[in-house]
Structure formats: structure tokens, C-alpha cells
Amino acid sequence: MVAITKILNENPNKLISLNFFSERLNAAKSTLSEDIVIVRETFEKMQLGKVETVSGAAGGIKYIPDINTEDKKKFSNELCEVLKDKNRVVPGNFIYMTDLMYNPKIISRAGIILAAFFSDCPIDYVVTVETKGIPLAFEVAKNLGVELVIARRDNKVTEGPTVTINYVSGSSGRIQNMSLAKRSIKKGSTCIFIDDFMKAGGTALGIIDLLKEFDSKLLGIGVLVDNINVDKKLIHKYYSIVEFSGMDNNGDALLEPSKLFK
Numbered sequence: 001m002v003a004i005t006k007i008l009n010e011n012p013n014k015l016i017s018l019n020f021f022s023e024r025l026n027a028a029k030s031t032l033s034e035d036i037v038i039v040r041e042t043f044e045k046m047q048l049g050k051v052e053t054v055s056g057a058a059g060g061i062k063y064i065p066d067i068n069t070e071d072k073k074k075f076s077n078e079l080c081e082v083l084k085d086k087n088r089v090v091p092g093n094f095i096y097m098t099d100l101m102y103n104p105k106i107i108s109r110a111g112i113i114l115a116a117f118f119s120d121c122p123i124d125y126v127v128t129v130e131t132k133g134i135p136l137a138f139e140v141a142k143n144l145g146v147e148l149v150i151a152r153r154d155n156k157v158t159e160g161p162t163v164t165i166n167y168v169s170g171s172s173g174r175i176q177n178m179s180l181a182k183r184s185i186k187k188g189s190t191c192i193f194i195d196d197f198m199k200a201g202g203t204a205l206g207i208i209d210l211l212k213e214f215d216s217k218l219l220g221i222g223v224l225v226d227n228i229n230v231d232k233k234l235i236h237k238y239y240s241i242v243e244f245s246g247m248d249n250n251g252d253a254l255l256e257p258s259k260l261f262k
Contacts, residue, residue, distance in 0.1 A: 001035045008039070008051065008063035013119070013145030017060035036061060047071075049116075065143045066116045067109070069261070075109050076241050076257035083225070083242065084253050093247050097225070101132045101196055110241055111139020114194060114222040117239045118144060121219050124189040125149045127211070129178060129203055133196035136224055140194045149185055151178040151210060159184075163213045167206030178206055180214070189216040198223040201235030226258070 003025055007016065018029050025032070040051040047068030053061050067075070079100075088096045100106050114136070123146055128137035130152045141148040155162050159181040166177050185191070193207045198221075208218045226240035241261075245254040 001039055004032070004035055004039050005042075008061070011145070012063055012065050012143045015054055015060045015062045017058075020060070062145075064116075064119050065112045066119070067112055072113055073257060073261045075113065076261050079106070079110075079224075079242050080255040080257060083244075083255050086252065089247070089251060089253060095225075095244070095253055097196060098132055101135055101224075107135045107139050110136055110224055112143055113241060114224075114239060115140045115143035117222060118192050118220055121192070122190055123192055123219060124216075125185060125191045127151060127191045127193050127207055127218075128195060129153070129207070131196065133194060133224075136196055137194040140192075140222065149180070149191070151180045151207065153178060155179050163210065165206065165210050165213065167202060167209060169200075169202040176206070178203075178210060180210055185211070185214045185216055187215045189214065190219050191216060192220045192222065193218055194221075195223050197225045197227065198235070198238065198240065199227045200230050201233050201238075204235045204238070225255075229254075 004021060007021070018032055021027070021032050022029055036051065043049055043051055043063070047066070049064050049066040051061055051063050053059070082100065083095055083097070090096050123144055125147050126137050126141035126144065127149045128134055128151070130150055134150060138148050152159070155164065161182045162179040163182060164177055164179040166175050168174070169176055191211060193204055195203065198204070204221050211218055221235060221238035223238060223240045225242045225244050226238070228243045229246035239260065240258045243256050243258055245256070248254055
């Protein structure tokens with residue numbers, strides 16, 4: 001059971017056949033089936049996700065990671081408290097988040113939470129932009145069992161032929177561009193966009209337009225922190241973990257857990 005649990009944990013959202021376990025563990029399928037039932041019940045009891053069985057000749061089992069609702073609330077609240085530290089406020093009333101985005105403990109939990117929102121979607125790729133959001137997007141991709149694709153701000157010779165689009169930043173109104181290698185996404189794919197911070201949503205709109213060049217669709221958006229103190233959001237349907245509503249008169253950051261966890 002320990003080996004089955006380890007294999008499932010290391011291969012989230014990947015269908016693994018009973019033959020694989022039988023050959024690897026030198027065990028009969030009947031014995032494995034009994035062990036899998038215990039593993040499934042343990043995951044469910046501890047609210048760590050679920051183990052699904054897919055029947056048929058090409059079937060098997062797969063583990064879908066998740067975190068129970070109370071732990072999601074707790075994580076969101078703890079993240080708010082960390083971000084409220086006055087020492088994180090930098091000139092321009094920006095909040096310093098770089099250290100958090102490269103903290104494995106924080107990003108791994110955030111990745112599971114965001115991935116759970118999309119666990120029932122037929123996703124081919126997780127897409128992000130060449131910024132601090134890459135570690136978070138990687139964790140989401142890992143938990144969904146799909147590839148991570150990174151749109152770049154500048155063309156790279158090593159990327160080969162690329163598709164480049166211009167888009168308007170929702171917060172500054174400036175024209176920016178992003179590029180994606182032609183080999184990175186297959187035509188007709190379905191994707192989600194993951195980022196560290198959302199302001200007005202201009203980058204997300206740019207991703208939608210970029211994916212259209214590949215005849216591909218954006219099924220959803222997930223961010224760590226959402227700036228809700230924006231008059232005109234360009235994107236209205238997305239998931240976030242923390243909501244930022246600006247600074248108060250004392251220079252303190254106003255942060256709350258996402259409404260999804262209240």
C-alpha cells in the first residue's frame with residue numbers, strides 16, 4: 001500500500017493500469033484491488049483528494065489531488081497575514097511577493113488548490129507568461145498531469161519559429177507583446193492560464209488571443225492574488241486564492257481570502 005500511495009502521489013492525474021502495479025510489485029490483481037480500496041478510503045478520510053477507477057481493458061486508477069475546505073481557508077488566511085507585513089510594501093504601493101513565489105511549501109499548496117478547480121476539465125496544457133508565476137504554473141501542471149507552456153515577452157532564437165501578438169495591458173494601457181513557439185502547442189488544444197497576480201486582466205486577454213493563433217481554447221484562469229481594487233476588469237470568470245483591495249490610510253495592505261473560501 002505504501003508503494004501504491006507513493007506511485008499515485010508522484011503521478012497525479014495519470015491513469016495507471018493494474019498491470020503496471022502487478023508487474024512492479026509482483027502481486028496478484030485481486031490483492032492489489034483490495035489494497036487500492038484501502039488507499040482510496042484513506043485519501044477520502046483525510047480529504048487529500050480522491051482515487052478514481054477507470055474500467056475496461058485500457059483502464060486503471062488515477063489520483064486527483066485536493067485539500068479539504070478548512071485547510072484551504074487556513075492556507076488563504078495565512079497567506080494574507082504574510083502579505084500584510086509592512087516590510088513587503090515597496091515604492092508605488094506594490095507588495096513584494098518574489099520570495100513567496102519561490103517558496104516550495106507555499107507554492108506546492110497553492111498549486112494543489114488551483115489545480116483542483118480544473119480537475120474535471122479536459123486540459124491539454126497549462127499556460128503562463130515569462131514572469132514570477134512560472135513556479136505556481138508548474139505546480140498546477142504537475143497536479144493536473146499535463147505540460148507547462150511558457151509565453152515569452154521576447155523572441156528566443158532557441159525557440160525556433162514563433163507566433164507573436166500585441167496586446168494592451170489592462171492596468172497601464174500600454175501595448176506589449178508575447179510570443180509562443182510554434183512547436184509548443186498542438187492545434188486544437190485546450191488550456192488554462194495560471195499567474196501570480198491579476199490586475200485588470202490584460203495579460204489573460206492576450207493569452208486568449210495568442211491561443212487563437214493555434215486554434216486552441218482557454219478553458220479557465222487561476223491566480224494566486226487578485227487585485228479587486230480595479231474599476232474595469234477585462235476578465236470576469238477566474239479563480240483566485242487571495243483578494244487584494246489596495247492600501248488603507250496607514251499604508252497597510254488590505255487582503256482577504258478569496259470569496260471561494262468564505
